[in-house]
Amino acid sequence: MSAERHRGIVGLLVRALEWVVVLLFAALTLDVLWGVFSRYVLGLQSRWTEEVAIYVLVWVSLLGAALVYRDRGHLGVDYFVGRLPKNVERLVAIFAEFTVLVFAAFALCYGGLRLVQQNLEADQVTPALGVKVGLLYMAAPLCGLFFVIFAIEHLLRLFRRQDIPAGGKEAAR
Numbered sequence: 001m002s003a004e005r006h007r008g009i010v011g012l013l014v015r016a017l018e019w020v021v022v023l024l025f026a027a028l029t030l031d032v033l034w035g036v037f038s039r040y041v042l043g044l045q046s047r048w049t050e051e052v053a054i055y056v057l058v059w060v061s062l063l064g065a066a067l068v069y070r071d072r073g074h075l076g077v078d079y080f081v082g083r084l085p086k087n088v089e090r091l092v093a094i095f096a097e098f099t100v101l102v103f104a105a106f107a108l109c110y111g112g113l114r115l116v117q118q119n120l121e122a123d124q125v126t127p128a129l130g131v132k133v134g135l136l137y138m139a140a141p142l143c144g145l146f147f148v149i150f151a152i153e154h155l156l157r158l159f160r161r162q163d164i165p166a167g168g169k170e171a172a173r
Helices: 008-040 049-070 086-122 139-159
Strands: none
Touching (some): 008 049, 086 139
């Protein structure tokens, strides 16, 4: 990690997100260990451990995906794109980032907020924890917000020509 990685507001958000994911993953690990211990050692599994594991795994997965996207660690088809002329490669990268931005804004942010709102209005609660399901679904719009921020960051770097768009490492990291 370079020092530039954690500068500015976006850098602080990234650092906070990294810590949230680490803490959630630690909580997930402890939850699963307690579930196994309570079931096989104590002979009576805690009824809440499976539910906690499911929801924490969703949060870790979605927020972790945003971090991976920010660092360009996601899957890509770089073989063909890397064979294009550099100006076309850059246009393909801009199109891909714009596509991610639109999807994240509409499907994750807008659709996720609608999902949260509908579940909160329905007053659904989880069986074991008694937590409102709508609050647990906040992972989708929050993840979408991070995707939007990171897509804008990627687009700005592409427009400033600070990136090698595809098939290579970032030039100005």
